[in-house]
Amino acid sequence: MHERTANLLGAAALAVTDRVLTVAQRKVGVSASAAAALVVASASPGLSVSELGRRVGLSQSAAARMVDSLEQGGLVERRPRQGREVAVELTPKGRRAAASLLEARGSGLSGLLDVLTAGEQEHLAELLGKLLTRLYEDVGSAELLCRLCDRTSCTRGAVCPVGQAERDHGS
Structure with a gap:
């Protein structure tokens, strides 16, 4: 699978x-x-x-x-x-x-x-957050990874997974 x-x-x-x-x-x-x-x-x-x-x-x-x-x-x-x-x-x-x-x-x-239903979209968002966190490990730059991101929509009511990965990496 x-x-x-x-x-x-x-x-x-x-x-x-x-x-x-x-x-x-x-x-x-x-x-x-x-x-x-x-x-x-x-x-x-x-x-x-x-x-x-x-x-x-x-x-x-x-x-x-x-x-x-x-x-x-x-x-x-x-x-x-x-x-x-x-x-x-x-x-x-x-x-x-x-x-x-x-x-x-x-x-x-x-x-x-x-x-997708609202629940499926929410679940997909969680999974995509995990994938993006993993991708950050390869790319090493939030700016490069998120170069076409709508940053406002990503951080409205949530924490950006890529930004969090970068903060965690810098700690």
Whole structure:
């Protein structure tokens, strides 16, 4: 049964990822990493290009190219900081795009969960919390693991399992 469960999880994970990324690309017309960057920048304004790249899993040079593209699209702007470092800030258009991405992601996932009863959804949330805690051990970064998360919905009335794993790891 374990082999079947693992296979079902893999198929579901891939299908959910495809669903989320397709919605993101259709809604805003950006790549998966750019969508993640918009969401991350909305939650943590003023990150450097390097830090933004780190949080979405890109090298510094790839992050710079991505920020160039977002800047050309009017979604972000660079603001000088100390030395050679530059802060990435969302423009009003970028803030709307990030909000739109989170809304589309949320509605797409909520629509998928409609096939489950409220009790099944609650049980699934518990199981997903365990899986995310385990995944944190592999990834080692809440920012990277949660790069497309709607952080407000995750912490409303509950403790984020990834944030808790990071706090536990730091102790």
